[in-house]
Amino acid sequence: MATVGIIDYGMGNLHSIAKALRYVASDEQIEVSFDPDALSRMDRLVLPGVGAIGHCMEELHRLELDDMIREQLGKKPLMGVCLGIEALMGHSEESGGVECLGAFPGDTVHFAAPDAQPDGVRRKIPHMGWNQVRQERHHPLWKDIAPASWFYFVHSYYVVPSDERHIAGTTDYGVRFASVILRPNVFAVQFHPEKSQSAGLQLLANFLEWDGSA
Amino acid sequence: MTLAKRIIPCLDIDKGRVVKGVKFLEIKDAGDPVEIARRYDQQGADELVFLDITASHEDRGTLMDVVERVAGEVFIPLTVGGGVRTLPDVRRLLSAGADKVSINTAAISDPNFVYEAAYRYGSQCIVVALDAKNVAKKHEPPRWEIFTHGGRKSTGIDAIEWAQKLVSLGAGEVLLTSMDKDGTKSGFDLKLTRAISDAVDVPVIASGGVGSLEDLHDGLEIGTADAVLAASIFHFGTYTIQQAKGFLAERGVVVRDPIYR
Numbered sequence: 001m002a003t004v005g006i007i008d009y010g011m012g013n014l015h016s017i018a019k020a021l022r023y024v025a026s027d028e029q030i031e032v033s034f035d036p037d038a039l040s041r042m043d044r045l046v047l048p049g050v051g052a053i054g055h056c057m058e059e060l061h062r063l064e065l066d067d068m069i070r071e072q073l074g075k076k077p078l079m080g081v082c083l084g085i086e087a088l089m090g091h092s093e094e095s096g097g098v099e100c101l102g103a104f105p106g107d108t109v110h111f112a113a114p115d116a117q118p119d120g121v122r123r124k125i126p127h128m129g130w131n132q133v134r135q136e137r138h139h140p141l142w143k144d145i146a147p148a149s150w151f152y153f154v155h156s157y158y159v160v161p162s163d164e165r166h167i168a169g170t171t172d173y174g175v176r177f178a179s180v181i182l183r184p185n186v187f188a189v190q191f192h193p194e195k196s197q198s199a200g201l202q203l204l205a206n207f208l209e210w211d212g213s214a
Numbered sequence: 215m216t217l218a219k220r221i222i223p224c225l226d227i228d229k230g231r232v233v234k235g236v237k238f239l240e241i242k243d244a245g246d247p248v249e250i251a252r253r254y255d256q257q258g259a260d261e262l263v264f265l266d267i268t269a270s271h272e273d274r275g276t277l278m279d280v281v282e283r284v285a286g287e288v289f290i291p292l293t294v295g296g297g298v299r300t301l302p303d304v305r306r307l308l309s310a311g312a313d314k315v316s317i318n319t320a321a322i323s324d325p326n327f328v329y330e331a332a333y334r335y336g337s338q339c340i341v342v343a344l345d346a347k348n349v350a351k352k353h354e355p356p357r358w359e360i361f362t363h364g365g366r367k368s369t370g371i372d373a374i375e376w377a378q379k380l381v382s383l384g385a386g387e388v389l390l391t392s393m394d395k396d397g398t399k400s401g402f403d404l405k406l407t408r409a410i411s412d413a414v415d416v417p418v419i420a421s422g423g424v425g426s427l428e429d430l431h432d433g434l435e436i437g438t439a440d441a442v443l444a445a446s447i448f449h450f451g452t453y454t455i456q457q458a459k460g461f462l463a464e465r466g467v468v469v470r471d472p473i474y475r
Contacts, residue, residue, distance in 0.1 A: 012336070015311055019286050051336040114415045123217075124417045124440060126338065126386060130260055130470040132215040148215065150470040152291060153384075155339040172215040195291050195313060197255065 001029050003040030004208065007069070008034040009059040012050035017081065020194035021046070024205040036068035044208070045069070048186075049083035050154070053108070054095025056083055056128045066101065066120060073103050074187060077212045080188030082155065085181065088188050089159050103186045106161040117174045126156045133169040133179050133191070140213075141168070141180075141187060151179075151191035158190060174177040185212040215245045218470040219434045220260035220441035221458055222419060223448045227266050227296075230276030234449065250282045257455035260470055262288070263316070263389075263443060266296030266412060270450040278310045285311025293341055295325070295389070308339060315429035316389055318343035319362055322369055325383060331383025341419075341455050346406055347393040356405050365393030372411045373406070381414045388414060388441065392422040399446070400427025407437030419443050427453060427461040434467055 004021060006014050014032050021030045034041050047069065049056055060066040080088045080103075092098045092108035100108075102129065114122050118201060130150045135142050158177035169180030169191070179190040187207065193200035225232050231245040251262055262284070266277050274297070283295055294307050295316025307315050321328050321342055332340045346358040347365055358373035377388055390410050392403035402420045411418045420439035423432060424447055433442045447453050459469040 013308055013311075013313060013339070015309060016313065019311065020289055023287070023289070050338055115368065118468065125415050126417075128338070128417050129220050129440065130218045130389065134215065150218065153217075173217060192291075195289060195292050201289055 001027055002044070002208075003029045003031060003042045004044045004046065005050060006030065006032045006046045007039060007065055007180075007204040009030050009049070009056065009063055009065055011056055011059060012083065014048055016075070016082065016192075017046060017048050017194040020201060021204055021208070024201050025208060028208055034063050034065065036064050039065070040068050040072055044080040045072060046081065046166050047078065047084035047087060048081045049087065051083060052095050052145075053083065053086050053092045053098050053157075056087055057098050057100060060087070060101075064158075069101055074184060076185060077207065077210050078186050079207050080186070082190065082192055083186035084192050085159055085193070086157060088181075088212055092157065093159050104159070104161050104166050104181055104183065104188075105163060106159060106166075108159050109155050110157050112174060114144065119174065121174065123174050125160075126154055127173045128154045130196075131171050131173060131191075134171055136167050136180075139168055139204065141182070141210055142204050143202075144183065145199050145202050151189075151193065151196040153179075153191045155190060170188060170189070182214050184214040216468055218260070218468050219462070220419075221258075221430070221455055221462075221469065222261045222263055222441055222443045223254045223259050223455070224263040224265060224421070224443050224445045227280060228268050231275045233267070234445065245409070247280045247428055248287070251284045251288045251292075254455060255290055257381075258459060258470065259290065259455050261291040261293065261368060263293045263295065264296065265316075268297070278306060281310040281312050281418065281428050286438045293389075294342070295343055299327075301330060301334060301408075304335055304339075308335060312339075312420050314339045314387070315340050316341040317385075321380060322360065322371070328380050329383040332386070336418075337384045337386035340385050341387045341389050341457070342377075342411070343389040343391065344373060344380075344381040345391050345393050346403075346410075347408070348403070352405060356409075358406050358409070361393050362430060365396070367380060374409055377410050377414050377425070381416050385416065387417050387419065389419045389421060390439075395423030396421075398423050401425065401429040402433040402437055402439075402442075404432055404437045407433055407439050411438045411440070417441060427458055430458055431462055431465055431467065434462070435465075
């Protein structure tokens, strides 16, 4: 039986993503774990999380999960969600500047303040609620998901991959940012698929079937 | 493409059952929160709010059970409020499957609780519920204070300052209820909604007073709320969420099209 390991480093609601994955799984076994050895034996990995990146990287390090992730990167399908996408970048300007896992070269930056938006329109921060994702390329992960589908977001920072070929989906919130990034065996989303109703569930189902090709 | 305005039905839960009556067609048991949550989800609700009005502490276990069951089959954000007083309360609700918890009275007795909860669990899951009432005398410009006990007891706290303070302590969203308007079906307090929305950087959910689809529109467009919360117009089947979204979309409000399947 195929196994999916949800990486538990104590930040964020892992129950939600576990519940959603179990809901769409056919026969995959979904496990939540903080044991690097157990996780490294899983067929697929999910890196979720909410909160601040500084604390996230500290906890991943303290639990020896950062080395495990670096070692597994590219070997098997891994999905980053919300804070997970930030953790997979090279660097983040959050928490006073933090080195991250480096799966995607590039940075994580803060949205402009509500009253300092490029077009002069006031926008609340965090970017919270449902927004559309433009599919920037054809890919099996987009199977059965309509173009410009709505997904649920909650974040104040967004990722800027230095290689544009890594961008698989974008979203507009004053600035058009990368909301989905992709390279062989690594896939990460800024939104919460586990809270994005049918489009989100379909994306999770597609992840479970993904062969890792980018 | 932009962020959609959110429509959020609110369910009052007592001892694990939805109260205040719900009259959907085709629902056999009008009080089952799981069935009602599922129905709202199918109609295209953007989030759900459960407000626990259970008086006794012993019945909290039932609420956890409800949250767990809803979270197992409804995959949109779920906020739970009512009686959230301690960090273990927050943790239990999040573990049961709530995505956000709403803190009300506990913030008044100890504002630092908001800071601690946001620090530990993240601002994104901490909603502060503000019950505000206009205390200005006739012919004076409106001025709102925070009330407790269903709007009967004044705290003397200025609503705008209070909203700013709780956001600075880490609240990620404000659930604003006008106690003057709650239950009247005469529309939101638009001046209050606008004043709070302008005063804070985080999203504001307007609540209290919705009687028509026009009211939802005004709360979002004139009150500049980011989301609107309503109970009775949806519960009693006066309108479905689809109708509300259709009405708003025709008037140029960006809403999530629920028909992507």
